[in-house]
Amino acid sequence: MGMDVLLLSALAGVAILFSLGVLVSKDNFYSSLYMSVTLIFVAAVYALFNLQPVFVLIVFIFVGAIGIVTVALAATYRTPPERQFSSWWIPAIITALVLGFSSYLLMKRQALLHPQLATRPIQFEFANFLATPEYILLVLFLVSLSILMMLSALKIVGGAK
Amino acid sequence: MQLDVISTSAIYITSFVLLLVGYVTALSSKDLVRLLISFELMFGAVFMSIIPLFSSISNTAFGITIVGIFTSSSELLVLIIAIILFDRKNKNIYTRSISIGGDKL
Numbered sequence: 658m659g660m661d662v663l664l665l666s667a668l669a670g671v672a673i674l675f676s677l678g679v680l681v682s683k684d685n686f687y688s689s690l691y692m693s694v695t696l697i698f699v700a701a702v703y704a705l706f707n708l709q710p711v712f713v714l715i716v717f718i719f720v721g722a723i724g725i726v727t728v729a730l731a732a733t734y735r736t737p738p739e740r741q742f743s744s745w746w747i748p749a750i751i752t753a754l755v756l757g758f759s760s761y762l763l764m765k766r767q768a769l770l771h772p773q774l775a776t777r778p779i780q781f782e783f784a785n786f787l788a789t790p791e792y793i794l795l796v797l798f799l800v801s802l803s804i805l806m807m808l809s810a811l812k813i814v815g816g817a818k
Numbered sequence: 819m820q821l822d823v824i825s826t827s828a829i830y831i832t833s834f835v836l837l838l839v840g841y842v843t844a845l846s847s848k849d850l851v852r853l854l855i856s857f858e859l860m861f862g863a864v865f866m867s868i869i870p871l872f873s874s875i876s877n878t879a880f881g882i883t884i885v886g887i888f889t890s891s892s893e894l895l896v897l898i899i900a901i902i903l904f905d906r907k908n909k910n911i912y913t914r915s916i917s918i919g920g921d922k923l
């Protein structure tokens with residue numbers, strides 16, 4: 658097992674530990690902090706695969722903006738800490754185990770059928786992405802859609818007073 | 819770093835566990851802020867599962883990531899509005915106060 662795989666396993670393990678902190682913590686404020694740290698470790702896995710544009714997107718937009726807004730929201734609506742853990746975890750875990758085992762069998766079958774796909778390099782160039790006009794159009798469309806949604810949200814909140 | 823069978827398995831297992839924790843958090847949430855946190859955790863799991871796509875269709879995978887980020891931003895916006903309106907109406911943000919939608923078991 659190479660150093661890369663060990664580092665990947667360590668990052669993934671820490672991400673899982675922090676995500677369990679979200680579930681176990683009684684206070685929403687700490688849960689949102691744990692959630693932000695989990696997402697930073699998910700972004701770190703991208704950095705490990707030399708996918709820096711995605712790392713920047715996740716850390717600066719997903720964690721830097723959305724995560725911090727969630728932390729601020731949790732701090733604003735701070736309620737007395739109480740245990741938020743129901744017995745619904747039993748059927749959820751049983752369903753997850755069934756789905757996980759099915760996915761494992763499917764992956765194993767695919768690996769046997771296509772052994773050439775077992776090891777592949779990740780080659781992503783941000784310049785190639787920007788050179789494709791369809792993707793630029795997609796980003797412009799999403800930005801305009803977000804602006805429309807923000808205007809609608811302002812109208813709803815303003816109109817509900 | 820190359821994407822081999824072990825690293826792909828590690829990525830998918832992590833993604834699966836993050837998604838599971840997100841689901842269990844959503845199921846056991848007693849207020850809307852905890853629900854929002856669980857949704858973002860689920861989006862984190864989605865981002866994790868996209869990594870193997872970069873080895874075969876990298877540009878499309880990056881496009882999917884951007885769509886995912888915009889979707890999560892919109893989800894946050896809608897849920898914040900819902901929390902504000904819900905708080906104005908009910909003076910709390912507890913999910914037990916929700917009386918419309920869903921099935922009653």
